[in-house]
Amino acid sequence: MSFPDINNESDTRTRIFLAAAELFSNYGYNRVSIRQICEKVGVGKPTLYYYFQDKETLLAELLRFSFSVSREMLRKLLEPAANFREQFKALVGMRALFARKYPHFMRFFFGMNIFTLPESIREEMVEHLQWAHRELEKLFVAAQRSGEINPRLNPALLNHAVLGAMNQMLIWNILTDRKQLMSGNDGRLLMEFWDECIFNYPH
Amino acid sequence: MSFPDINNESDTRTRIFLAAAELFSNYGYNRVSIRQICEKVGVGKPTLYYYFQDKETLLAELLRFSFSVSREMLRKLLEPAANFREQFKALVGMRALFARKYPHFMRFFFGMNIFTLPESIREEMVEHLQWAHRELEKLFVAAQRSGEINPRLNPALLNHAVLGAMNQMLIWNILTDRKQLMSGNDGRLLMEFWDECIFNYPH
Amino acid sequence: MSFPDINNESDTRTRIFLAAAELFSNYGYNRVSIRQICEKVGVGKPTLYYYFQDKETLLAELLRFSFSVSREMLRKLLEPAANFREQFKALVGMRALFARKYPHFMRFFFGMNIFTLPESIREEMVEHLQWAHRELEKLFVAAQRSGEINPRLNPALLNHAVLGAMNQMLIWNILTDRKQLMSGNDGRLLMEFWDECIFNYPH
Amino acid sequence: MSFPDINNESDTRTRIFLAAAELFSNYGYNRVSIRQICEKVGVGKPTLYYYFQDKETLLAELLRFSFSVSREMLRKLLEPAANFREQFKALVGMRALFARKYPHFMRFFFGMNIFTLPESIREEMVEHLQWAHRELEKLFVAAQRSGEINPRLNPALLNHAVLGAMNQMLIWNILTDRKQLMSGNDGRLLMEFWDECIFNYPH
DNA sequence: AATGAATGAGGATTCATTCAT
DNA sequence: AATGAATGAATCCTCATTCAT
Numbered sequence: 001m002s003f004p005d006i007n008n009e010s011d012t013r014t015r016i017f018l019a020a021a022e023l024f025s026n027y028g029y030n031r032v033s034i035r036q037i038c039e040k041v042g043v044g045k046p047t048l049y050y051y052f053q054d055k056e057t058l059l060a061e062l063l064r065f066s067f068s069v070s071r072e073m074l075r076k077l078l079e080p081a082a083n084f085r086e087q088f089k090a091l092v093g094m095r096a097l098f099a100r101k102y103p104h105f106m107r108f109f110f111g112m113n114i115f116t117l118p119e120s121i122r123e124e125m126v127e128h129l130q131w132a133h134r135e136l137e138k139l140f141v142a143a144q145r146s147g148e149i150n151p152r153l154n155p156a157l158l159n160h161a162v163l164g165a166m167n168q169m170l171i172w173n174i175l176t177d178r179k180q181l182m183s184g185n186d187g188r189l190l191m192e193f194w195d196e197c198i199f200n201y202p203h
Numbered sequence: 204m205s206f207p208d209i210n211n212e213s214d215t216r217t218r219i220f221l222a223a224a225e226l227f228s229n230y231g232y233n234r235v236s237i238r239q240i241c242e243k244v245g246v247g248k249p250t251l252y253y254y255f256q257d258k259e260t261l262l263a264e265l266l267r268f269s270f271s272v273s274r275e276m277l278r279k280l281l282e283p284a285a286n287f288r289e290q291f292k293a294l295v296g297m298r299a300l301f302a303r304k305y306p307h308f309m310r311f312f313f314g315m316n317i318f319t320l321p322e323s324i325r326e327e328m329v330e331h332l333q334w335a336h337r338e339l340e341k342l343f344v345a346a347q348r349s350g351e352i353n354p355r356l357n358p359a360l361l362n363h364a365v366l367g368a369m370n371q372m373l374i375w376n377i378l379t380d381r382k383q384l385m386s387g388n389d390g391r392l393l394m395e396f397w398d399e400c401i402f403n404y405p406h
Numbered sequence: 407m408s409f410p411d412i413n414n415e416s417d418t419r420t421r422i423f424l425a426a427a428e429l430f431s432n433y434g435y436n437r438v439s440i441r442q443i444c445e446k447v448g449v450g451k452p453t454l455y456y457y458f459q460d461k462e463t464l465l466a467e468l469l470r471f472s473f474s475v476s477r478e479m480l481r482k483l484l485e486p487a488a489n490f491r492e493q494f495k496a497l498v499g500m501r502a503l504f505a506r507k508y509p510h511f512m513r514f515f516f517g518m519n520i521f522t523l524p525e526s527i528r529e530e531m532v533e534h535l536q537w538a539h540r541e542l543e544k545l546f547v548a549a550q551r552s553g554e555i556n557p558r559l560n561p562a563l564l565n566h567a568v569l570g571a572m573n574q575m576l577i578w579n580i581l582t583d584r585k586q587l588m589s590g591n592d593g594r595l596l597m598e599f600w601d602e603c604i605f606n607y608p609h
Numbered sequence: 610m611s612f613p614d615i616n617n618e619s620d621t622r623t624r625i626f627l628a629a630a631e632l633f634s635n636y637g638y639n640r641v642s643i644r645q646i647c648e649k650v651g652v653g654k655p656t657l658y659y660y661f662q663d664k665e666t667l668l669a670e671l672l673r674f675s676f677s678v679s680r681e682m683l684r685k686l687l688e689p690a691a692n693f694r695e696q697f698k699a700l701v702g703m704r705a706l707f708a709r710k711y712p713h714f715m716r717f718f719f720g721m722n723i724f725t726l727p728e729s730i731r732e733e734m735v736e737h738l739q740w741a742h743r744e745l746e747k748l749f750v751a752a753q754r755s756g757e758i759n760p761r762l763n764p765a766l767l768n769h770a771v772l773g774a775m776n777q778m779l780i781w782n783i784l785t786d787r788k789q790l791m792s793g794n795d796g797r798l799l800m801e802f803w804d805e806c807i808f809n810y811p812h
Numbered sequence: 813a814a815t816g817a818a819t820g821a822g823g824a825t826t827c828a829t830t831c832a833t
Numbered sequence: 834a835a836t837g838a839a840t841g842a843a844t845c846c847t848c849a850t851t852c853a854t
Contacts, residue, residue, distance in 0.1 A: 012813080030233035034849060044815045046851080051813095055849065113231045113314050114378065126378050133375075150399060157368070157396040160375065164367030165360065172336075172363065175317065175329050193360045196353060197400040215838080237824060247840045249826080254838095258824070418834080434722045436639035440828060450836045452830080457834095461828065517722050520784070532784050539781075556805060563774070563802040566781065570773030571766065578742075578769065581723070581735050599766045602759060603806040621817080643845060653819050654846075660817095664845070 013051045015041045017065075018104075020058055025108035029059055060121045063112075066105050067128045070098065078135050084143040085199060091136075092190055095166050099181035106181055110171060133159055150201035158198070165190065216254045218244045220268075221307075223261055228311035232262055263324045266315075269308045270331045276301060281338050287346040288402060294339075295393055298369050302384035309384055313374060336362055353404035361401070368393065419457045421447050423471075424510075426464055431514035435465055466527050469518075472511045473534045476504065484541050490549040491605060497542075498596055501572050505587035512587055516577060539565055556607035564604070572596065622660045624650045626674075627713075629667055634717035638668055638726075669730050672721075675714050676737045682707065687744050693752040694808060700745075701799055704775050708790040715790055719780060742768055759810035767807070774799065 019040040023032040034055060038045050052058040073094050081087040099106045114122060137155045144151040166182075169190070173181050180186075222243040226235040237258060241248050255261040276297050284290040302309040317325060340358045347354040369385075372393065376384050383389075425446040429438040440461060444451050458464040479500050487493040505512045520528060543561045550557040555564075572588075575596070579587050586592075628649040632641040643664060647654050661667040682703050690696040708715045723731060746764045753760040775791075778799070782790050789795075 028233065030231065033847075035847085043813095045849085046816090047814055049850070111317075114374075129378065152399050154392050154396055157372075157392055160371040161364060161368035161396065161400075164369070164371030165364035166367070167371065168363040168367030169360075175332065189357055189360055193357060193364065196355050196404070197364075200405065201399070202403065202405040236822080238822085248824085249841085250839055252825070434639065436637065439826075441826085449834095451828085452837090453835055455829070520720075535784065558805050560798055560802055563778075563798055566777040567770060567774035567802065567806075570775070570777030571770035572773070573777065574769040574773030575766075581738065595763055595766055599763060599770065602761050602810070603770075606811065607805070608809065608811040642843075644843090655820085655848090656818055658846070 012041070012043060012047065016043070016048055016051060016058075017062065021062055021104045021108055024059070024062065025104045025111050028111060028113070056118050056121070060118075060124075062108070063121055063125060066102075066109060067124070069102070069105075070132075071128065073098065074132060074135065078139060084139075084146070084148040087139070088143075088194070089191055092162075092166065092194075093187055095170075096182040096184075096187045099170065103181060106170070107174060110167075110174060136162075149198045152201075153198060162194070165193070215244070215246060215250065219246070219251055219254060219261075220265065224265055224307045224311055227262070227265065228307045228314055231314060259321050259324075263321075263327075265311070266324055266328060269305075269312060270327070272305065272308070273301065273335075274331065277335060277338065281342060287342075287349070287351040290342070291346075291397070292394055295365075295369065295397075296390055298373075299385040299387075299390050302373065306384060309373070310377065313370075313377065339365075352401045355404075356401060365397070368396070418447070418449060418453065422449070422454055422457060422464075423468065427468055427510045427514055430465070430468065431510045431517055434517060462524050462527075466524070466530075468514070469523075469527055469531060472508075472515060473530070475508065475511075476538075477534065479504065480538055480541065484545060490545075490552070490554040493545070494549075494600070495597055498568075498572065498600075499593055501576075502588040502590075502593050505576065509587060512576070513580060516573075516580060542568075555604045558607075559604060568600070571599070621650070621652060621656065625652070625657055625660060625667075626671065630671055630713045630717055633668070633671065634713045634720050637720060637722065665727050665730070668727075669733075671717070672730055672734060675711075675718060676733070678711065678714070679707065679741075680737065683741060683744065687748060693748075693755070693757040696748070697752075697803070698800055701771075701775065701803075702796055704779075705791040705793075705796050708779065712790060715779070716783065719776075719783060745771075758807045761810075762807060771803070774802070 016037060020032070020037050023036055023040065034045055034048060038048055041048075048058075052061065074091075077087065077091050077094055114125065117125065133156075136159050140149070140153075140155045140158050143149045144153070144155070169186060170181055173186070219240060223235070223240050226240055226243065237248055237251060241251055244251075251261075255264065277294075280290065280294050280297055317328060320328065339362050343352070343356075343358045343361050346352045347356070347358070372389060373384055376389070422443060426438070426443050429442055429446065440451055440454060444454055447454075454464075458467070480497075483493065483496050483500055520531060523531065542565050546555070546559075546561045546564050549555045550559070550561070575592060576587055579592070625646060629641070629646050632645055632649065643654055643657060647657055650657075657667075661670065686696065686700050686703055723734060726734065745768050749758070749762075749764045749767050752758045753762070753764070778795060779790055782795070
C-alpha cells in the first residue's frame with residue numbers, strides 16, 4: 001500500500017480517499033454508505049471496490065494515512081535538540097499545524113469512535129498512540145534531568161496533561177463551531193499556560 | 204420524561220434502558236440494532252417501541268440520564284467551600300467515582316461520537332458541557348482571587364487542562380484495557396501533579 | 407347485530423363506529439390503523455376489540471349500516487306512486503339527501519375500493535346493488551308501459567345512465583373539493599337534463 | 610421518465626411494471642407489498658429499488674402511464690371531425706378498446722381509491738380528468754351549435770351522464786364478473802341509448 | 813478502469829391482535 | 834367496561850458486496 005498523493009485530485013483513487021475522509025468525519029463511519037461516497041466522487045460502486053477491498057479497508061487506509069503523517073511530523077520534532085522549550089513549543093505547534101493542514105482528518109480522528117473500530121485497526125491505532133506516548137515521555141524525562149522543567153512531575157501524567165489539554169481545546173473548538181480548530185492565539189495561550197506550570201517552577 | 208430507577212431491574216423499561224446503555228457503550232449507537240437490544244432483554248421489538256418512541260429517543264433519554272447524574276454530582280461539589288484544594292480534590296474524585304459507579308455510561312460517553320449525534324441531542328450535550336465549563340471557571344477564578352492557586356493562569360485553559368488530563372487518563376486506561384477506568388492511585392497521581400503545577404506556585 | 411343509534415355519542419361503541427367511518431372515508435380502510443381509531447376515540451385498543459371482533463368486522467358493520475340506511479330510503483321511494491316523474495325526482499333527491507345527511511358514509515362508499523374488500527363483504531355489497539338495480543328497472547319498465555318516459559330506451563342502460571350520471575357528479579364534486587357533495591342546484595340541473603332526455607321524448 | 614415498452618417482457622423493469630399493475634389492480638395499492646411484486650417477477654427487493662425510487666414512485670409511474678395512454682387516445686378522437694355522431698361513437702368505442710387492450714389498467718383505475726392516493730399523484734390525476742372534461746365539453750358545445758345534438762342540454766351534465774353511464778356499465782360488469790369489461794353489444798346498446806336521448810331530439 | 817444490474821441479509825418501524833388484570 | 838403490557842409477523846427500505854461485461 002502506498003499513501004496517495006493527497007493533492008493529486010485527478011486520481012480517482014485519491015478522490016475516493018478524500019471524499020471518504022470528509023464524509024466519515026462529518027457523519028461517522030457507520031452512517032456513511034458506499035453509495036454516498038461514490039455519488040460524491042461521481043463513480044460507480046464497483047469502481048470503489050476496484051481500488052479498495054471493502055469499506056473496512058478504506059477506513060484502515062484512511063487511518064494509516066493519518067498515522068503516517070502524524071508519525072512523520074512527530075519524528076522530526078522528537079530529534080534531540082538543544083533548547084527543550086523551543087522543542088516543546090514546536091510540538092504544540094505541530095498539532096495546530098496538522099489541524100490547519102488536514103482539518104478533515106483532525107475532525108475525523110476526534111469523531112472516530114475508537115471503541116467501535118474493527119479490532120485490527122484499533123490495535124494499529126493503539127500501537128501508534130503508545131509509541132508516541134513513549135517517545136514523548138523520554139523527552140520529558142530528559143528535560144527534567146537537565147532541569148529545564150519541574151522534575152517533581154510524574155512524566156506519564158505530564159504526557160496526559162499536555163496532550164489532554166490540547167485535545168480538550170480542539171474538541172471545545174469543534175463543539176462550539178469555531179472556524180479554526182486551533183488558532184495562533186490558542187497556541188500562544190497554551191504555551192503561556194505550560195510556561196507557568198512546568199517551566200517556571202519553584203526550585 | 205422521568206428517569207428510570209436504574210436499580211429496579213424488574214421493570215421492563217429499565218431493563219431495556221440498561222441493556223441499551225451497555226450495548227451502545229460497547230459497540231456504538233449505529234452498530235447496535237433494536238433486535239440486539241430486545242434479544243438481550245428478552246422481549247419483542249414492539250415492546251421496546253411501547254416504551255420508547257424510536258431508537259433516537261432511546262439514545263436521547265440515555266444521554267439525558269447521564270447528564271442529569273453528572274449535573275447532580277457536579278452541583279453538590281460546586282457549592283462554595285472553605286478549602287479550595289479539598290474541593291478540587293473532590294471534583295477530581297467525582298470523575299473517578301462516576302467511572303466506578305456507572306462504568307457503562309462512562310464508556311458510553313467516551314465512545315459516543317458527538318459529531319454524528321442527532322442535532323437536537325448534540326445541542327443538549329453541548330449545552331450541558333458549556334454549563335459545566337462555566338461553573339468550573341467561576342470556581343477557578345475565585346480560587347485565584349483568594350491566592351489559593353496560581354493567579355497567572357488563564358482560567359479557560361486551566362479548565363481544559365484539568366479536564367483534558369483526566370479524560371486523557373481515562374481514554375488511555377480504556378484503550379490499554381485497564382480493569383479500573385480510574386484507580387485510587389490514578390487519582391492520587393493526578394492530585395500530586397496539579398499540586399505541583401497550580402497550587403504550589405512561585406509567588 | 408343491531409345498528410347503532412348514530413346520534414348517541416355517549417355510547418363508546420358508537421363513538422368508535424363514527425370515528426372509524428370518518429377515518430376510513432378520509433384515508434381508506436387499509437391506511438387506517440386500529441391505533442388511530444382508538445386514539446381518536448380516546449380509548450385503549452382492547453376496548454375496541456371488546457365491541458368489534460376485529461378490524462374486518464368493524465368495516466363490515468359499517469358497510470351493513472350504510473346498506474341498511476340506503477335500502478330503507480329506497481324502499482319508501484319505490485312504493486307504487488301515481489306520478490312517476492315526481493317519484494323519479496324523489497329518487498334523485500334521495501341521493502342528494504343521503505350525501506348531505508351522511509357525508510362521511512358517502513365519501514366512504516366512493517372511497518371504498520370494492521375490489522379489495524373481503525370476499526364476504528363484497529358479496530353482500532353486490533347483492534345490495536343488484537337488488538337496487540332490479541327494483542329500479544321494474545320502476546322504469548312500468549313508466550315506459552304507461553308512456554311517461556321514452557319506451558324505446560333499454561331499461562338496464564337507463565339504470566346505468568341515471569345512476570352513473572349522479573355518481574359522476576358526486577365524484578366530480580368530491581374531486582374538485584366542492585363543499586356540498588350535491589347541492590340543490592345540482593339536483594335541479596340533473597332533473598332538467600333527464601326531463602329533456604327521457605321524459606320529453608318525440609312520440 | 611420514459612414509459613416502458615409495455616410489450617418488451619424481457620426487460621426487468623417492464624416485468625416489474627406489469628406485475629405491479631396486475632397486483633395493484635387485484636388487491637389495491639396498500640394491500641400489495643414490495644415482496645409480493647418481487648416474488649411475482651422473480652427478483653430480489655433491491656432490484657425493484659434499483660429501478661424505482663420507492664413504492665410510491667412505482668405507483669406514480671403506473672398512473673402516469675395510464676394517463677399518457679388515455680390522453681393519447683383521446684387526443685386523436687378530439688380532433689375536429691365532420692360527423693359528430695361518428696366521433697361520439699368512436700369516443701364511446703375508445704373506452705371499450707382501452708378496456709380490452711389494457712384490462713389490468715382498467716381494473717387498476719377503477720380499483721384505485723383516489724382519495725387515499727398520495728397528494729401529488731392525486732393532483733396529477735385530477736388535472737388529467739379535468740383536462741379531459743374540458744375538452745369533451747367543448748366538443749359537445751360545438752355539436753349543439755351545429756344542431757347535431759339537443760342544444761337544450763347542459764353541457765357539463767351531458768359530460769357527466771355520458772361518462773357516468775359508461776363507467777357504471779364497466780363497474781357493473783366488473784362486479785358481476787363479466788369476462789368482457791365492455792363487449793361489442795354493450796357498446797351498441799350504449800350508442801342506441803344516446804341516439805334516443807341526445808341525437809334524436811324534438812326540435 | 814469502469815459499469816449496470818443484481819443480491820442476501822439486515823435495518824427500523826408498525827401492524828392487528830391478545831393476554832392478565 | 835376498560836386497560837397496560839406484550840407479541841409475531843409483516844411492512845418499506847438500505848446495506849455492503851459481486852457478477853458479467
